[in-house]
Structure formats: C-alpha cells, structure tokens
Amino acid sequence: MPHKFNDARRNKFPKAKYRVTNCPDYNESLRRRGDVNIWFSEDVVEKWASPRRKTRGGQSRYSDLAIEICLTLRVVFRLPLRQTQGFVRSVARLMGVDIVVPDFSTLSRRGKGLKIAENRRAASKPITLIVDSTGLKVHRGDNWHEEKYGARKARKTWRKLHIGLDRETGDIVASKLTTEHVGDETALPELHTDIDADVSRFLADGAYDGQGVVDCLESRFGSGIEIIIPPPKNAVRGENAQRNRHVAAIAKHGRMNWQAETGYNQRSQVEAQIGRWKQVIGDGLQARDFGRQIAEAKVAAKALNRMTGLGRAMYERVI
Structure with missing residues (x-):
C-alpha cells in the first residue's frame, strides 16, 4: 500500500480526513x-x-x-x-x-455441521471480488495460572479466516475458516464455491501471486476475468499475459502509479472489513471444536451482511 513506500517521510504527508454525508x-x-x-x-x-x-x-x-x-x-x-x-x-x-x-x-x-441458509443480495452485474485472510484466536483461558504457579504454558493455536468481499455492496460473498497451516492460494478453490455471481475483476495481495490462482479463477469465472495481483520486486516475464503487463507497467512507471491505474488500492476495503469483523464480532472464536468454529464463522459473516443491509456510511474527503 502507498504508506509502505513513504514510511521514512510519512510525517510530511497530511493525514486524509473524511466526513460522513448520510x-x-x-x-x-x-x-x-x-x-x-x-x-x-x-x-x-x-x-x-x-x-x-x-x-x-x-x-x-x-x-x-x-x-x-x-x-x-x-x-x-x-x-x-x-x-x-x-x-x-x-x-x-x-x-x-x-x-x-x-x-x-x-x-x-x-x-457442528450446521447448514446456514444464505440470503445474499443478488448481483445484477458482474462483481469486483476482493479477497484476503486474517487470523482468529482460539480462546482457551488466560495465562494467570501459568504465571502464578509456574505451570507449563499451553501451546497456542489459531484459525485462519478467508473472506471474499463484493466491492459494490460491501457484502461478504464468500468465507472459509481453515487451520493455520492452509495457505491463501490453497484455500481459494473452496472459497469460490460460495460465490453465485459472475466476477469480472479479482483483487488480492501478493500472497495470491501464482499460476495456480490464475488457473483457478479462469476455470471458475472464464478467461475474461481481470486479475490484479502485485508481482514481487524480482518478478520476471512468464506465460501469463496479464501478469506480464503488470510487470512491465511497474518497471516503466513505478509501483505507486500501477496501483492507481489498476485500482489496486481498492483492496483496502477488504482490510477495513476484516477490522470491522474484529471490532463487531471479536478477534477470536468462542467454540472450541473446529467443526463448530466453522459454523460460528459462517453465522458471523451472515450477521455482518445483515448489518450492512441496514445501512452503510457514505464518505467524502474534506482534506
């Protein structure tokens, strides 16, 4: 994101301010x-x-x-x-x-194994899908007894939540809870099974950069899908034409310009949704069994979509 390239002189940039219009x-x-x-x-x-x-x-x-x-x-x-x-x-x-x-x-x-009834809003046109993942804690008590009695500290574990966001509506159109050992690219095929709409654009961070992701997206949504994933700094040309264009554009105009031209900065919306999840629902899971944790994550995603349907804040920049 832009602040990473200006970290040494971030204090010279005024902080953007927004106001709610509704x-x-x-x-x-x-x-x-x-x-x-x-x-x-x-x-x-x-x-x-x-x-x-x-x-x-x-x-x-x-x-x-x-x-x-x-x-x-x-x-x-x-x-x-x-x-x-x-x-x-x-x-x-x-x-x-x-x-x-x-x-x-x-x-x-x-x-455990509960079937959640889906009630997402139907999309009238192909959507822009933004995907990201985050970690959720598994609560197993506090560390008070460990500090007081010198007991052996329990081995911590956590779960990984993968979500897909519709940029226009703000709804979570896909969610999947996995163990911490499942990578982003590995979870993508099963994540797409929840999506019942056409996808025209796909945005994700560099963790999804790979031919496997391209093959998965094109087989599911067709070869016309626009894939916007930042290649690494040492990326070279390959067989994928879209990725080659991204590599050439970054080499010629810089990464900041590429982000603005491709709309990659819109990926911040899924990061805001993750922050909203942890603020409203919490940063951990209440259930202890993995099967019940999956149902808990599905219920939480549906509840957040219900809240989004009640109304969203509309912003405009003032500075």
Whole structure:
C-alpha cells in the first residue's frame, strides 16, 4: 500500500480526513443493529420446529433455522451458550411467542455441521471480488495460572479466516475458516464455491501471486476475468499475459502509479472489513471444536451482511 513506500517521510504527508454525508440514516442503521426484532422476528415461529423426517432414525426437535437464530444472537451479543439459552427464552416470553428454546448442550451439538441458509443480495452485474485472510484466536483461558504457579504454558493455536468481499455492496460473498497451516492460494478453490455471481475483476495481495490462482479463477469465472495481483520486486516475464503487463507497467512507471491505474488500492476495503469483523464480532472464536468454529464463522459473516443491509456510511474527503 502507498504508506509502505513513504514510511521514512510519512510525517510530511497530511493525514486524509473524511466526513460522513448520510449521518441520520447511518445512525439509525447503527441503532437497528441492537434491535432484537432484526434477528428474531415473529414469522420464524412456523419454522421453529424441525419437519418430520420420512426416513428411519431419530426426530430432531428444532429446525436448523432455530439453531441458527440462537447462534446468531450468541455471536452478535457475544454470549456464552447458557446465557444464549436464557436470552432467547426471555425474548420469546416478552414477544408472547410459544416456542421451546434449545438448551445449551443442544446448541453446542447441533452447531457442528450446521447448514446456514444464505440470503445474499443478488448481483445484477458482474462483481469486483476482493479477497484476503486474517487470523482468529482460539480462546482457551488466560495465562494467570501459568504465571502464578509456574505451570507449563499451553501451546497456542489459531484459525485462519478467508473472506471474499463484493466491492459494490460491501457484502461478504464468500468465507472459509481453515487451520493455520492452509495457505491463501490453497484455500481459494473452496472459497469460490460460495460465490453465485459472475466476477469480472479479482483483487488480492501478493500472497495470491501464482499460476495456480490464475488457473483457478479462469476455470471458475472464464478467461475474461481481470486479475490484479502485485508481482514481487524480482518478478520476471512468464506465460501469463496479464501478469506480464503488470510487470512491465511497474518497471516503466513505478509501483505507486500501477496501483492507481489498476485500482489496486481498492483492496483496502477488504482490510477495513476484516477490522470491522474484529471490532463487531471479536478477534477470536468462542467454540472450541473446529467443526463448530466453522459454523460460528459462517453465522458471523451472515450477521455482518445483515448489518450492512441496514445501512452503510457514505464518505467524502474534506482534506
């Protein structure tokens, strides 16, 4: 990004300032995020119970929608499972809804392998897809007992969250949670399975620079997709024509000019979305089992999209 090339003289550049142009609408959207009716509406009562199965086996008492609503409230309001059960029970009582709330053990058990119902906004035209990844902590207590009693420190672990962002709507159109050993290029094929829209432009950082990424994108979205990935400093020409043009443009006009001409600076939007995730949802995962962590990440992505649909801030630069 631009500040990396001007780090030695960053103090000589005035900091850009922006102002929100739709303050009333944006403030109301922020208020509505805390409205329980947004997350728990009366029309879900009919779908709360699980439909009768026609095959052999046990009958589920709660539908996947009921479990998803409970887990969504847990993610949005950052509640443990037992407090989630009590919270949903109180909401149902205040709304006068006659439903049986799943207990905390059922929420934990059904969270593994839960099918999340997608409700993304349909794209009327090909989108610009921006992809990036970040790390999420797996909470396993604090280090107080280790410092006090000199116990052996536990080996820390974390998960890697890969997200794909639609630049126009700000929605997370794809998300995938993996272990820390899975690279960005390796997770890309499965990440694209969640996208049900055509993609005309693809933006990513240098971690996605490779022929495997190009082959994956062209096989999924066609050979006409525009791929904007910065090549490394020591990059040389190869078989890919688009990458060769990027290498030549950087060598002739400089990397800063290439970023402005190609629109690569728009990739900052996915970094802002990652910051929003960690600010609103948190920088860690509550679930301990990897299968439940996957469901938690899916629920969190859907909740953030719901918040985005309520309203977004519109900015204009003043300095």
